[in-house]
Amino acid sequence: MTEAPPARQWTMRIAFSALVMVILFFHMLPLQTATGGWIWPDLIFAFALAWSVRRPDYVPAVLLAGLFLLADLLLQRPPGLWAVLALIACSQMQNQARNLRDASLATEFMSAAAWIVGVGVGYRIILAILLVETPSLGPAALQIIVTVIAYPAVVAVTHALMGIRKTTPHDMGSTGVRT
Amino acid sequence: MAKDRNSIDYGGPLRRLVMAVLILALTGTFLLWRIDSPRVERFRAQVTDRIVPNMDWAMAPVTGTINLFRDFQSYRRIAQQNAELRRELRQMEAWKEAALQLEQENARLLDLNNVRLDPRLTYITGVVLADSGSPFRQSVLLNVGARDGIVEGWATMDGIGLVGRVSGVAQNTARVIMVTDASSRVPAIIQPSGQKAIVAGDNSAAPPIDFLENPDLVRPGDRVITSGDGGVFPAGLLIGQVAKDPGGRLRVRLAADYERLEFLRVLRHYGTEPVSDTTDVLSADEAALLQEEVTE
Numbered sequence: 001m002t003e004a005p006p007a008r009q010w011t012m013r014i015a016f017s018a019l020v021m022v023i024l025f026f027h028m029l030p031l032q033t034a035t036g037g038w039i040w041p042d043l044i045f046a047f048a049l050a051w052s053v054r055r056p057d058y059v060p061a062v063l064l065a066g067l068f069l070l071a072d073l074l075l076q077r078p079p080g081l082w083a084v085l086a087l088i089a090c091s092q093m094q095n096q097a098r099n100l101r102d103a104s105l106a107t108e109f110m111s112a113a114a115w116i117v118g119v120g121v122g123y124r125i126i127l128a129i130l131l132v133e134t135p136s137l138g139p140a141a142l143q144i145i146v147t148v149i150a151y152p153a154v155v156a157v158t159h160a161l162m163g164i165r166k167t168t169p170h171d172m173g174s175t176g177v178r179t
Numbered sequence: 180m181a182k183d184r185n186s187i188d189y190g191g192p193l194r195r196l197v198m199a200v201l202i203l204a205l206t207g208t209f210l211l212w213r214i215d216s217p218r219v220e221r222f223r224a225q226v227t228d229r230i231v232p233n234m235d236w237a238m239a240p241v242t243g244t245i246n247l248f249r250d251f252q253s254y255r256r257i258a259q260q261n262a263e264l265r266r267e268l269r270q271m272e273a274w275k276e277a278a279l280q281l282e283q284e285n286a287r288l289l290d291l292n293n294v295r296l297d298p299r300l301t302y303i304t305g306v307v308l309a310d311s312g313s314p315f316r317q318s319v320l321l322n323v324g325a326r327d328g329i330v331e332g333w334a335t336m337d338g339i340g341l342v343g344r345v346s347g348v349a350q351n352t353a354r355v356i357m358v359t360d361a362s363s364r365v366p367a368i369i370q371p372s373g374q375k376a377i378v379a380g381d382n383s384a385a386p387p388i389d390f391l392e393n394p395d396l397v398r399p400g401d402r403v404i405t406s407g408d409g410g411v412f413p414a415g416l417l418i419g420q421v422a423k424d425p426g427g428r429l430r431v432r433l434a435a436d437y438e439r440l441e442f443l444r445v446l447r448h449y450g451t452e453p454v455s456d457t458t459d460v461l462s463a464d465e466a467a468l469l470q471e472e473v474t475e
Contacts, residue, residue: 025234027312029242030319033357034384034437039314061194065201069208073223074230076316080209084202091198130213133362135315136382143314 012058012164016051020044020067024074039142041150044071045119048090049112049151050158054166056094064090078132085122089115101166105155113148120144220347228349231309231320238309300413302336302444303327308352317360317382318343321443324351328447334405334412335443340434341365341405341416342443355443358418358433359386366408367418367431372396375406378418378431385422385430399423403431413448 023043032038044067051059068083093100093115100108120140127134134140158164212219253260305321323329325348333345335355343357356363363380367388376391391397401421407414419433 024312025237028231028234028309028320029238029245030307030310030440031242031245032310032314033307033319033440061198061201065205069205070226070230073226075312076318077313078209079212079219079223080205080207084205084209087198087201087205132213135361139314139382 009057012055013060013063015162016047016059017063017067019047020071023047024071027075039139039146041147042116042143043150043154044068045086045089045116046112046147046151046154047158048086049093049115050155051164052090052093053097053100053108053112054158054164056097058164059090059094061087061091078127081126082119082123085119089119105152108155109151112151116147116151117144120147224347224349224352224354227320227347227354228324228352232322232351235308235322300446300448302446303329304442304444305353306442307440315361315382317357317363317380318346319355319357319440319443321353321355321445322351323445324349324353326350329353329445332411333448334416334446336416336446337435337440337443339417339436341412341418342435342437342440344411345445353445357437359384359437365412365418366406367403368406368414369397369421370402370404372401375408376403378403383430384437385424385432387424388421388429388431391429394429397421397429399429413446416446 027040048059048064048068052064065083065087068086069079071077072079072081072083093111096111100111120143124134124140208219303323305323305327307319308322309320311318321329321335329345329348331345331348335342335345341358343355343360343363345353346356347354358365358378358380359382360380361382363378363386365378367376367378368374369376369388369391374392374396377389378386379389380386388397388403399421403418403421405412405414405416405418417434419431419435422430422432424430
């Protein structure tokens with residue numbers, strides 16, 4: 001496994017935390033006090049998945065767990081449930097990172113889409129089993145779909161603007177990797 | 180570098196252990212919330228209290244800028260708006276005249292009856308710091324909290340109508356669950372027919388009216404006010420007007436302007452004293468005292 005020097009690792013971890021805080025900040029701006037507003041993609045989850053595939057060492061599980069729990073607390077969700085599901089999804093993506101490194105964007109997209117839908121459905125099922133009041137089906141389903149659609153855009157931003165790229169053969173110091 | 184490489188060995192036992200601990204901790208948090216919700220909600224309020232007021236310096240200008248752009252879009256329709264406003268203003272003039280007359284009449288009647296309005300119903304005004312951040316929850320965060328004497332359950336209004344109730348108070352902030360939230364139920368009375376009902380939020384802009392005894396007596400345009408049943412809200416706060424949706428269901432068109440909530444009034448409400456229906460006016464020892472006085 002290749003890793004960036006520790007200094008860069010820590011810079012990028014802090015950068016990821018800052019990114020999540022900025023997303024939370026925009027979520028909480030008091031612009032949407034009336035009902036029936038736009039349904040935004042779950043950008044925190046999409047970014048976490050995209051970073052997990054590209055650079056697992058920048059988003060360690062402890063950091064992800066902390067940030068997800070914070071998001072749960074600030075966004076009035078039942079604390080812990082969405083966080084644990086998203087954490088499992090991200091860690092599975094990190095485990096697959098080695099395979100996905102060579103794969104095309106389409107394969108990665110399918111994998112991410114499966115996890116986004118899986119987390120969304122699992123979240124609702126567990127809430128229903130524990131008799132917690134769930135948000136209505138329509139908007140919740142819409143949010144899952146919007147998140148899946150937004151994933152390629154998130155990947156593009158991650159790749160182009162933030163410079164988070166998959167490790168290249170040069171970084172790995174090995175040969176035989178398809179570009 | 181070598182040590183570092185070992186410590187984050189993907190799939191390694193340490194990593195798996197960390198994952199297991201994290202999953203257990205998060206699941207535990209969720210189950211704890213399910214079992215003892217108030218305690219965890221208090222923790223949530225504390226966390227929010229720590230973080231959100233620190234963001235306020237950035238939130239205010241960003242919100243201002245975005246609202247400026249929204250306003251700018253509405254400037255394009257300015258001529259049309261102007262005409263609309265003039266028309267509305269003429270209607271308002273008529274209403275103002277009627278209101279003035281009624282105010283004078285009301286003052287005279289109050290004077291005649293020597294009525295003293297409840298002096299304990301005062302209010303604190305707070306600024307809206309943040310919204311719920313999610314399209315599935317309808318709540319706002321105010322910049323007043325336990326420090327200002329806010330108590331859980333107090334009603335909040337904008338200048339005109341009921342907005343919601345305080346739920347979750349931290350030192351510097353308080354969360355207000357709005358009437359439109361899916362978990363909100365407000366006991367209401369519909370005037371002039373006097374029918375009692377419940378205004379049940381369902382995440383839509385106009386919450387439906389539930390548990391109405393006789394829908395025939397209620398007509399669109401009737402006023403919906405709080406009934407004070409249940410002791411959470413004071414009685415007589417305006418919620419809105421009855422409206423009928425295309426499906427024939429009765430809903431409340433809310434009087435408060437939810438589009439732009441900037442300031443909210445939190446009404447101090449120390450509960451209404453219950454009227455017991457017992458028939459003895461005097462308690463036993465008072466009666467005995469009276470007996471003694473009479474015999475003397």
